[in-house]
Amino acid sequence: MNRVEILSQGDEVITGQTVDTNAAWLSEQLVLMGFDIVRHSTVGDSIEDIREALSQASQRVDLVICSGGLGPTDDDLTAEAVALLSGSPLEFDAQALALMKDMFVRLNRSMVKANEKQVYLPKGATRIDNFWGTAPGFIVSYKHTLMAFLPGVPGEMKAMFEHGLKPELLKHFDLQPSRRIIFRTTGVGESNLQEKIGKFEHEHVCLSYRAMGREVQVKLRFSAQCKAEELDKHCRYMADILGDCVFAIEGWGQGPVGNLAEVVVALLAAKNIKLVCAEGASGGEFMRLVSLSAKGMSFIKKGYYFAEPNDLHEMLNLQGGSPEEPHYFHLAHTLRSTSQADIALIITPFDSVKSKEGDSIAKSAQCFLVSGHGQLCVSDQVTGSDAYCQHAISYRALNLLRKYVL
Amino acid sequence: MNRVEILSQGDEVITGQTVDTNAAWLSEQLVLMGFDIVRHSTVGDSIEDIREALSQASQRVDLVICSGGLGPTDDDLTAEAVALLSGSPLEFDAQALALMKDMFVRLNRSMVKANEKQVYLPKGATRIDNFWGTAPGFIVSYKHTLMAFLPGVPGEMKAMFEHGLKPELLKHFDLQPSRRIIFRTTGVGESNLQEKIGKFEHEHVCLSYRAMGREVQVKLRFSAQCKAEELDKHCRYMADILGDCVFAIEGWGQGPVGNLAEVVVALLAAKNIKLVCAEGASGGEFMRLVSLSAKGMSFIKKGYYFAEPNDLHEMLNLQGGSPEEPHYFHLAHTLRSTSQADIALIITPFDSVKSKEGDSIAKSAQCFLVSGHGQLCVSDQVTGSDAYCQHAISYRALNLLRKYVL
Incomplete structure (x- = not known):
């Protein structure tokens, strides 16, 4: 024993x-x-x-x-x-x-x-x-x-x-080592992943979940008795059923590995895409995640933090007074052209989401992305501590970038 | 028992x-x-x-x-x-x-x-x-x-x-509760703090240290037998001997409480000081710490991230081509005036510090601060993981701000 x-x-x-x-x-x-x-x-x-x-x-x-x-x-x-x-x-x-x-x-x-x-x-x-x-x-x-x-x-x-x-x-010791494969996902909650996967009971393999902020890991531990073909079959099944919420697989296959920011940075570097960003709600966290993964690569040279749309308007030195309604796509286009970047990303400041009774129950923000090929916008709603909300909206923006570049 | x-x-x-x-x-x-x-x-x-x-x-x-x-x-x-x-x-x-x-x-x-x-x-x-x-x-x-x-x-x-x-x-249970006072310090290493404090052996009080990144906590735990005057005496002694590396004291006195960013933000808010910053080495971490503590207060409305001095030069829309040598004080003055801020802070990108043999042994960066009353610059050298270095230089900048505003 x-x-x-x-x-x-x-x-x-x-x-x-x-x-x-x-x-x-x-x-x-x-x-x-x-x-x-x-x-x-x-x-x-x-x-x-x-x-x-x-x-x-x-x-x-x-x-x-x-x-x-x-x-x-x-x-x-x-x-x-x-x-x-x-x-x-x-x-x-x-x-x-x-x-x-x-x-x-x-x-x-x-x-x-x-x-x-x-x-x-x-x-x-x-x-x-x-x-x-x-x-x-x-x-x-x-x-x-x-x-x-x-x-x-x-x-x-x-x-x-x-x-x-x-x-x-x-x-x-006479040991039978097991092998662990980790499917790193984002954008789908743990209970939805469980529902997607359903009953997964097979000999020689043990399934577990681990949620860390907006990343949910689906972990498979294969015992030494599991044959290579069987392992491959289970991993292919899992990769198929999980689909594009998987941003990295550790321990199996030839796909990307690392955390979400590392995966996105590697994608941008491989395609030689230059990024510029302006962040509100994420408060510096988006840039922190990206700069930590960039490790000296110069594909992101400039970033802006702004508290209100007007502040970004001023920072970009735009003429014509303050916009009454924020035109984020316009700001993103300006950001992209003045920075000679391929992609401009804006994360807006948070708005409070109120219940019918007027209580603040969540925060919402949008991510605007503009490239030479088009533009898109996603909305996101988060709850939790301030630090968690900054992290969550940053993950949302990173995942938008990942899907866009793919 | x-x-x-x-x-x-x-x-x-x-x-x-x-x-x-x-x-x-x-x-x-x-x-x-x-x-x-x-x-x-x-x-x-x-x-x-x-x-x-x-x-x-x-x-x-x-x-x-x-x-x-x-x-x-x-x-x-x-x-x-x-x-x-x-x-x-x-x-x-x-x-x-x-x-x-x-x-x-x-x-x-x-x-x-x-x-x-x-x-x-x-x-x-x-x-x-x-x-x-x-x-x-x-x-x-x-x-x-x-x-x-x-x-x-x-x-x-x-x-x-x-x-x-x-x-x-x-x-x-029949309990004798103890009382814990925490002196939160930054800028002095744990072993130097130990040397400052020296032998501290008294009845009813137990001293311990806890290092978390660039914060070192000096903790005193007083047993129930400790009289109020005795507790005050020990705390006063500790506050005196530690001096201005203490940014907050939890559980004793009327001074500031909270983490370093919270203390700095409270100071800026109390004096109605508006801040603008441009960060290189800290990669978003400085802004993240400040925005987390600001909790909606609008004293920091704009922030810049830049990879090289030229990038900041461009972001501030300065004329006259790229500076061969970065004039950070000039950039900080421009930053302050174009943002209508009271204080402008620049954290430069990291430079590599090399040994005689040419190996990279540390990273160095400077913090430049410009206000209506003057300007100053401090240098800092850090080693460790990239995330630690970002955190460490952010703490250095926050502490500079704290001391300047005090």
């Missing part, structure tokens, strides 16, 4: 100062490797609590992965707790010290006496080297359970898992 | 599909109320695992708070696990059903048969009403341990804790 418990350790986690993201990350990796996760536990900086948690876990599972408590300070007690549990003393590890000294030189930091504590590991432990920080990790066997210890800093923990621990686990 | 275990429940948590934020949130609330958190545990959708986890917790602690597993589907098993543990059958709760029917009417959704399962609660349980969703929570006593059950949806869980569970806990 390949049953796992994840143990997180530290006062900052147990008191809620830090949200534990390590447990979820480790679980996701381990599930894909073929492990069965049965419990997460967290204890504070108490040697007895750590010992007790490890002892209890050893009765439940075949593998414990513990993160945290390997630092240089007095409240880092994990190695001592392991020594107490197993009855093996801590031993000085000369190679670990040499590696740590190198690291301090590279970081241009001075090593203090307290750091030496970190290279005392339980006798008989297999060391996991840390090339990303100072605390080495280690693996011990206790009764029938393998126990691995990694630092709590997420960056170090992840790198050491990938490069040090994972190869060891593949040696120790 | 007031020892607590937090139990989270659900396959999506145990497999790492969802990061468990409930445990941290609950822990933080409970620590402030005076509880001592000793463990977090998570199990999947298995009736036996839930029963076992509850049984084990009852041997360790005085209070268990469990979130998740109260939904309408077959894999929501928490109430059944409680019935199995305690030997009390599940009973139909007519009041809970009436409340649930009301909720469906308000949500304009139709109730399905499966929902009725949610109003079967363990016999003898105290119901916690859910006015924010459909699943009621409940409290039971098992041996010497109080056990509370809340839905896993964070918004419902938090509201039910606050309005339903917390008052019950205050009745059941």
